[in-house]
Amino acid sequence: MTYDRVREVDQAIADALVGERARQNDTLAMIASENHVSEAVMEAQSSELTNKYAEGYPGERYYGGCEFADEVEQLAIDRARELWGADHVNVQPHSGSQANMGVYLGVLEPGDKILSLDLTHGGHLSHGHPANFAGQVYEVEQYEVDAETGYVDYEGLAEQAEAYDPDIIVSGYSAYPREVDFERIQETADAVGAYHLADIAHITGLVAAGVHESPVGVADFVTGSTHKTIRAGRGGIIMCDEEYADDIDNAVFPGSQGGPLMHNVAGKAVGFGEALEPEFEEYAAQTVANAKALGERLKEHGLDLVSDGTDNHLVLVDLRPSHPDTTGKAVEEGLEAAGVVLNANTVPGETRSAFNPSGIRAGTPALTTRGFDEDDCREVADLIYQVVEAPGDDDVVAEVSERVDELADEYPLYE
Structure with a gap:
C-alpha cells in the first residue's frame, strides 16, 4: 500500500504511514501485546x-x-459469543482499559474496594494504579506473586481478601507468564462476597482457541482486548452472564462512552470470524509452543525467567541474577537498533525505576503470525542474548540486524 490518496492531501502523514508499514515489515515485533492483523x-x-x-x-x-451498523455489530456479538461461550457480550469498548471501566462503573460505587495484582508483579494500570482512573476513584489494595516462584500465591490471596474484604477481585495480567487458575480466584471472591473480574486482555486468543483455561462462565465478568492474541480490530470487549447485561451495557453507553467506533467494530467482527476458522487453533497452539521454545533457549544462555518458564505467549526475563549491571531499557534500545522490538519491564521485587527496570518482556504472537516456528524462535533467543551480552556494542547490533533482515525477508508480512 502506497497511500496515494493520503499523499495527495498530506505528504507528511503519507510518509509516516509508508514508514510504519516498512518498519513492521522489516522488524520483528515481540511486544507481547502486539500482533499483525490481516489485510481484511x-x-x-x-x-x-x-x-x-x-x-x-x-x-x-x-x-x-443504522441498519448496516446494526448488522455489523450483531455479527461481532454473535461471533464473540460463539468464540468464548459467553451469555452476553458488549463489543463497544474502545480499549481493554475502557472495558474494565465499564465493569467498575456497572457494579461499583466510588470508594469501593478493588483487590488486584501489583503493577510491578505483572498487573495492569487499569486494575487500580494511582495514576489511572481506577486508582483515583476506588480504594485499592494489591496482591503480589510469590517472590521465589513467580507464581500467584492463591492461598495468600485468599487470606488477603478475607482481611481486606474487597468489593471486586481482579485477575488476569499483563506480564504474567503462567496459566491463571480462575476457579480458585472465583472461590476466593465468593468466600468474601466480592465480584470477580477476569481481564484476559493478553490471552483472549489463547482462551478462544482452548489453549488456556477460560474464565467465561466462571468469573462474574470477563474483559479483554480484541487486537492482541485474537488479531481482530483494535479495542475492548466485555462478557458476562445475562443478569448483568443491562448494568454493563448502561455503563459502557452512556456511562463511559458516546458513539461506538463502528469501523473498529467491523474490524472486530472480521477478526472474530477469522478466529472461528480451524486454522486459528493451530496459530494459538503455535504461539504458546514458540514462547516455550524462546524461553528454554534463553534459559540455556543462563538468563533467569520469572517463574522459570511460561505457559502462554510471553516470557519475562529478570536480568539481575546474570547481568546485574544491565538494565532492561538498555537491552530494549540495543535490540530495537537491531530490529527486534520488545519492551523493558518491571519484575517481581523490582529494585530499579519502572522507567528503567530490571527485566525485559518478549512475546511470540506477532512472530507466529509471520510464520515463525520453534526453531526460528530459538534463533531469535540467540539474537536477543547477543544483545543482552553487549547492548551498546555497535558491531554486535550490526551483526544481529543483518540476521533480522534475513528473517524478515524470509517471513514477509504485508506485501
Missing part, C-alpha cells in the same frame, strides 16, 4: 463506517441510518 481486518477498519454515529445498541439506536 485493516480494510474493514478503514471502511465508510468511520462516518457513522450509532449511539445505542443494535435495534435501539438514537440515530437513523
Whole structure:
C-alpha cells in the first residue's frame, strides 16, 4: 500500500504511514501485546463506517441510518459469543482499559474496594494504579506473586481478601507468564462476597482457541482486548452472564462512552470470524509452543525467567541474577537498533525505576503470525542474548540486524 490518496492531501502523514508499514515489515515485533492483523481486518477498519454515529445498541439506536451498523455489530456479538461461550457480550469498548471501566462503573460505587495484582508483579494500570482512573476513584489494595516462584500465591490471596474484604477481585495480567487458575480466584471472591473480574486482555486468543483455561462462565465478568492474541480490530470487549447485561451495557453507553467506533467494530467482527476458522487453533497452539521454545533457549544462555518458564505467549526475563549491571531499557534500545522490538519491564521485587527496570518482556504472537516456528524462535533467543551480552556494542547490533533482515525477508508480512 502506497497511500496515494493520503499523499495527495498530506505528504507528511503519507510518509509516516509508508514508514510504519516498512518498519513492521522489516522488524520483528515481540511486544507481547502486539500482533499483525490481516489485510481484511485493516480494510474493514478503514471502511465508510468511520462516518457513522450509532449511539445505542443494535435495534435501539438514537440515530437513523443504522441498519448496516446494526448488522455489523450483531455479527461481532454473535461471533464473540460463539468464540468464548459467553451469555452476553458488549463489543463497544474502545480499549481493554475502557472495558474494565465499564465493569467498575456497572457494579461499583466510588470508594469501593478493588483487590488486584501489583503493577510491578505483572498487573495492569487499569486494575487500580494511582495514576489511572481506577486508582483515583476506588480504594485499592494489591496482591503480589510469590517472590521465589513467580507464581500467584492463591492461598495468600485468599487470606488477603478475607482481611481486606474487597468489593471486586481482579485477575488476569499483563506480564504474567503462567496459566491463571480462575476457579480458585472465583472461590476466593465468593468466600468474601466480592465480584470477580477476569481481564484476559493478553490471552483472549489463547482462551478462544482452548489453549488456556477460560474464565467465561466462571468469573462474574470477563474483559479483554480484541487486537492482541485474537488479531481482530483494535479495542475492548466485555462478557458476562445475562443478569448483568443491562448494568454493563448502561455503563459502557452512556456511562463511559458516546458513539461506538463502528469501523473498529467491523474490524472486530472480521477478526472474530477469522478466529472461528480451524486454522486459528493451530496459530494459538503455535504461539504458546514458540514462547516455550524462546524461553528454554534463553534459559540455556543462563538468563533467569520469572517463574522459570511460561505457559502462554510471553516470557519475562529478570536480568539481575546474570547481568546485574544491565538494565532492561538498555537491552530494549540495543535490540530495537537491531530490529527486534520488545519492551523493558518491571519484575517481581523490582529494585530499579519502572522507567528503567530490571527485566525485559518478549512475546511470540506477532512472530507466529509471520510464520515463525520453534526453531526460528530459538534463533531469535540467540539474537536477543547477543544483545543482552553487549547492548551498546555497535558491531554486535550490526551483526544481529543483518540476521533480522534475513528473517524478515524470509517471513514477509504485508506485501
